[in-house]
Amino acid sequence: MLLERYEYSVVEPGTGAYAEYLALRHMVFCEELGRIVPDGRRAGGVAIESDEYDVHSLHVLCRVKETGVAVGCSRLILPGPNGLNVSARYSLSRGTEASVGQIGEIGRLALSSRLRRLRGEVSNMLGRHQASGTAGGSAHSMLKREGPLVALGLYREIFNLANRYGITHCYAAMEPALARLLNRLGFPFHEAGPLNTTVSPARQPYLIGAQAARAGLAARNSCLYRFMFGGVEAEPQVMMTSAAWPLVAEAKSYRDAGLHI
Numbered sequence: 001m002l003l004e005r006y007e008y009s010v011v012e013p014g015t016g017a018y019a020e021y022l023a024l025r026h027m028v029f030c031e032e033l034g035r036i037v038p039d040g041r042r043a044g045g046v047a048i049e050s051d052e053y054d055v056h057s058l059h060v061l062c063r064v065k066e067t068g069v070a071v072g073c074s075r076l077i078l079p080g081p082n083g084l085n086v087s088a089r090y091s092l093s094r095g096t097e098a099s100v101g102q103i104g105e106i107g108r109l110a111l112s113s114r115l116r117r118l119r120g121e122v123s124n125m126l127g128r129h130q131a132s133g134t135a136g137g138s139a140h141s142m143l144k145r146e147g148p149l150v151a152l153g154l155y156r157e158i159f160n161l162a163n164r165y166g167i168t169h170c171y172a173a174m175e176p177a178l179a180r181l182l183n184r185l186g187f188p189f190h191e192a193g194p195l196n197t198t199v200s201p202a203r204q205p206y207l208i209g210a211q212a213a214r215a216g217l218a219a220r221n222s223c224l225y226r227f228m229f230g231g232v233e234a235e236p237q238v239m240m241t242s243a244a245w246p247l248v249a250e251a252k253s254y255r256d257a258g259l260h261i
Contacts, residue, residue: 004065005064005065005066005146006062006063006064006065006071006149006150006153007062007063007065008060008061008062008153008154008157009060009061009063010058010059010060010061010157010161011059011060011061012059013054016044017061018059019043019044019046019048020061020070021059021061021070021073022043022048022049022050023043023046023047023048023070024061024070024072024073024110024112025048025049025050025073025108025110026038026046026047026048026049027112028110028111028112028113029049029108029110030047030049032113035199035200036049051085052082053075053077053080053082053084053085053105053107054075055080055081055082056077056078056079056080056081056082057075057076057077057078057080058075058076058078058161058165059073059074059075060073060074060075060076060154060157060158060161061073062150062153062154069112070112071111071112071114071115071150072109072110072111072112072115072150072151072153072154073108073109073110073154074106074107074108074109074110074154074155074157074158075106075107075108075158076104076105076106076158076161076162076165076167076170077104077105077106077107078104078165078167079100079101079102079103079104084103084104084105084171085105085107085173086105086107086171086172086173086192086205089173089196089199090173090192090193090196090203090204090205091193091194091196092171092192092193092205093192093193093194094190094191094192094193094207096169096207096209098168098169098209101166102166102167102168102169103167103168103169103170103171104162104165104167104169104170104171105170105171105172106155106158106170106171106172107172107173109151109154109155111147111150111151115146115147115150152224152227152228155187155228156227156228156229158170159210159213159228159229162210163210167210168209168210168211169207169208169209169210170207170208170210171192171205171206171207172189172205172206172207172208173196173203173204173205173206174189174203174204174206175201175202175203175204176195176204179191179204179206185217185220185221185224186216186217186219186220186221186224186225187208187213187216187217188208188209188212188213188216189206189207189208190206190207190208191204191205191206192204192205192206192207193205214229217229
């Protein structure tokens with residue numbers, strides 16, 4: 001099974017795995033897509049991409065088990081001293097009854113170039129299955145393709161981390177076409193503000209609730225629901241600080257890794 005080829009882990013600052021994670025972000029967002037201007041940061045002689053939100057985020061890295069090669073990553077920004085990235089770059093018009101301490105942000109989701117056929121593959125599959133009226137089958141087909149599988153696995157890990165840290169709602173900035181695609185699969189991302197045309201490509205803020213995501217997938221896509229939530233989930237943890245780990249220790253880890261905050 002393709003699923004058995006990949007492993008996901010939460011990587012912490014100051015480790016070699018974390019440096020690989022930042023290097024993958026640089027490769028995708030700075031070199032290949034040109035969405036972020038590189039600032040010259042390096043770790044172990046390798047160019048990396050990092051920002052002020054990493055200090056209070058949880059970071060997920062996906063590797064190929066057999067080779068150890070990093071092929072995908074994402075992060076969950078937790079409530080912290082720098083706020084959320086989406087708040088600084090987008091005008092938010094949709095709120096939630098959740099407290100500030102329960103709202104996070106999904107971001108920096110990246111796939112290596114050899115896997116980055118997600119949009120084309122999924123769009124084609126959705127078109128075929130919508131024409132034949134088999135919406136549930138599209139998820140089954142997605143789980144047989146490496147790019148979509150890794151991307152969905154990253155979402156799965158992020159949602160599980162959100163549950164563990166008491167995050168009930170998450171913002172995410174994405175292109176409207178991707179948001180529509182995810183909604184058709186059963187992920188209820190709702191518009192949370194106007195389209196930002198000053199970024200390229202133009203993106204829009206969206207908001208998703210954890211309970212709504214579970215309910216939406218359970219009702220519309222049982223195959224994808226089992227993939228996302230089929231495992232045993234940990235009890236939500238009470239956040240004792242504004243970050244996933246003490247900020248003092250985190251700053252030291254950044255210095256040890258050759259980063260600057």
